Amino acid sequence: MKKLVLFLTIMFMTMSYGQETKQIPLINVNGEGKVKVAPDQVCISATVETKGNNAKDVKKQNDEKMDAVLKFIKKMNIPTADFKTKQVALNPQYDYEKKKTSYNATQTVEIVVKDLSKYDELMEGLVQQGINRIDRVSFESSKEAQLQAEARKLAMKDAKAKAEDYVSVLGQKIGKAFTISDNSQVYRPQPVYAAMRMKEADSAGASNETLAIGEIEITANVSVSFILD
Numbered sequence: 001m002k003k004l005v006l007f008l009t010i011m012f013m014t015m016s017y018g019q020e021t022k023q024i025p026l027i028n029v030n031g032e033g034k035v036k037v038a039p040d041q042v043c044i045s046a047t048v049e050t051k052g053n054n055a056k057d058v059k060k061q062n063d064e065k066m067d068a069v070l071k072f073i074k075k076m077n078i079p080t081a082d083f084k085t086k087q088v089a090l091n092p093q094y095d096y097e098k099k100k101t102s103y104n105a106t107q108t109v110e111i112v113v114k115d116l117s118k119y120d121e122l123m124e125g126l127v128q129q130g131i132n133r134i135d136r137v138s139f140e141s142s143k144e145a146q147l148q149a150e151a152r153k154l155a156m157k158d159a160k161a162k163a164e165d166y167v168s169v170l171g172q173k174i175g176k177a178f179t180i181s182d183n184s185q186v187y188r189p190q191p192v193y194a195a196m197r198m199k200e201a202d203s204a205g206a207s208n209e210t211l212a213i214g215e216i217e218i219t220a221n222v223s224v225s226f227i228l229d
Contacts, residue, residue, distance in 0.1 A: 025228040026178055027166060031159025033151040035218045038141035042119060045124055047108040047133040055103045056152035059090055062105035065130030072129045073111060076122055083111040108135065108184065114142070139216055152184070159224040167228060175227035183221040 048069060049060040066085075073083050087108040094101050113119060123134075141147060163174045 002012055026126065026225045027163050027174065027228055028223065028225045029159050029162045029166070030183075031157070031162065031222045031224060032156040033154025033156070033158060033220045035048070035147045035151045035154070036215045037141050037143070037147060037218065038214075039216050040116070041114045041140050042116060042144055043136070043138045043140055044111045044113065045125075045136040046111070046131045047087075047135055048130050049133055050105045051102060053100070053102050055090060055092070058103040060107045060205060062090075062107055064106045066109070068129045069109065069126060069131055072125050073109070075124075076118055076125065078111060078113065078118075080123075082114065083109060086110045103158070123129055127225065141216060141218075144218065147186075147218040148220065151218045152182070155184075155220040155222045156180075156224070159222055160226075163224070163226045171228070173229045175229045178225040178227050179223075180225075181223040183223055185221075 048065045048070075050058050050063055050065065052058040052061070070083075074080075085107060089107075090103060090105045092101050093104055095229070111122070113122060126134075152174065167174055
């Protein structure tokens, strides 16, 4: 009886393994979807950085500069909900050659500007009020989630069209999707913008306009495996 049970167990495992390893005819393709749109807002990450030998004085100077920056942002009628402090730091820096400790204070503010006509005036004012580091300028769309969904649908349509093109030559058809992988990466265009050069441009009589917005491109990439009928 034990031998019979063992034999049936082995047979069942063998049949199960055979079913699991049964190959399914598939075609693997990549699809891409693109949606272009003019940006309607810009996200700016800007930092006040102060250095000195006395920690208390460095922090005080940094706080005063950031206070002036925040007052200027409010003066530009940027809603309170559209700007916030992202990072505050005070770090000692030891110079091993001079055997002295200095201090570096930083405060970073992130601003979302929904009126792009304010961009140049805002950037110039930030520098004048004490901002000495522009970390990031990113043009965005307030409808990004909706546009990403549209790009994903276009990517799936592109993948399906490619698969149909390939198998039509063989007289076959594609069936249901077997696996879908999203390979999308978010990219936001950043202008080449040197904020600290604005004073040079002004002294040379150059225009303060620094924007050539154009369009941003929302892209989705997918990998799809279709079952072959």
